Amino acid sequence: MVGGALADWGVSLEGLGVSDFSASGFLSVFLIGLLGGAHCIGMCGGIVSALSSPVPGAAPVWSRQLAYNFGRIASYALIGGLVGAIGSASMLFNRVLPLQLMLFVLANLMLIGMGLYLMGFTRALAGVERGGQLLWRRIQPLSKRFLPVRSWRQALPVGFLWGFLPCGLTYSVLSLALVNGSAVRGAGLMLAFGAGTLPNLLFAGILLARYRNLVRSRSFRLVAGLVVLFFGIYGLIRAPELGGLLWAGVICEV
Template identity: 60%
Template sequence: MPESGYLAVFLIGLLGGTHCVSMCGGIVGALSVQKMQGPHDAARQWPLHLAYNLGRIGTYTGMGALLGALGSVGMIYSGVLPAQMALYVLANLMLVALGLYLTGFTSVLAPVERAGHAVWRRVQPLTRRFLPARSVSQALPLGALWGFLPCGLVYSVLTTALVTGSAARGAGIMLAFGLGTLPNLLLAGMLFKRFRDITRNGKVRFVAGLAVLGFGVFGLFHAQSLGGALWSGVVCAV
């Protein structure tokens, strides 16, 4: 399966969705224009929630392209294999930290998220011009700004984008990740209270965390081959 690396990142986004809903649940609720009273209101909400999320995924994709390009420059100046190996190990350590974070064993990623607040403080005031979002043309840029919300899950996968050494692959990996987060946040938007309660369940978060932890541990055990078949199509060994 030549593109299995993108599937792996998609699954990380899907499993990490418990954290997404926890982090973004309040924002998702606030983005709703009005409380849904019936099926017609729900139908009107779908395009807006989809636009929010497409804007968010677009921001992730752009950041992935930037990090992938930066990774390629670092590899050129430091020697491709040593730099790629160092970035690969860092990326998998971030996945291990994320898995432990999701299981509740440690809040090791909390300082990383707090560091991102410096950027978010500059971005957040820009969201006011699109609120309340009553059309797709307002929801899409609002979602793009939402993509800058500090999130340890996003930062963990962005580290992997560095390893790709390519703007195109970096964009692809973040697109796959963003699509993985899509089901959780769409459901959180449309079934907000009920779905949030499910994702806050300790057992659900624990199982998801163990799965993400497994990806990181597997990657570290296969560092010599840069992940082998699992990261095929994403990390290109040279």
């Protein structure tokens, strides 16, 4: 479907490097999650600290932290699959390339905004996060029935619900899931992103203040912001080629 539309525009899939399913785009999303640790800890630091607090009769900290993060990443995959399915439906038009380009440009603009946000130059995505508060106000009260968390069975649903916390970094990657045009790829994309966020939140939960102070430092945020900014700018430069080789495997091509 998309291949025919691209051919109409004189674009070769093989020339774009997206003729087969490449992992490079998913690796890029993993790195965004990994380097966005400062933002992740700022958003979820409170809950991971609570999971590390001593509770009479509670399971070991590591089991509660793992269960929380597993639930959180599972919700990312679910949301990514839903968004990817929506993106797939939006591709059911005849000349699909303009629509894909528009969505791809929007996704990379959000990455640029996130990079500047991490560096402390703008809070543009704070407005996007506030929009997500409408849904979060309905979901957050559900987590209270599992608190205080004493076992992994309680931590798992808390993590799943916490995956819906409004987060500009998550929304930036979700915009890429929308572009990929596949529920399966959307879920895989968010799994890769969630895996990237795992080390930061896991270490923050176990090592607590020492690690959080490192990730929240100005130098770390600057480096992380520059890397995320690079991905967004690179995507915009290569937008006429649907993202070029960097995002191969993320954009829908069948």
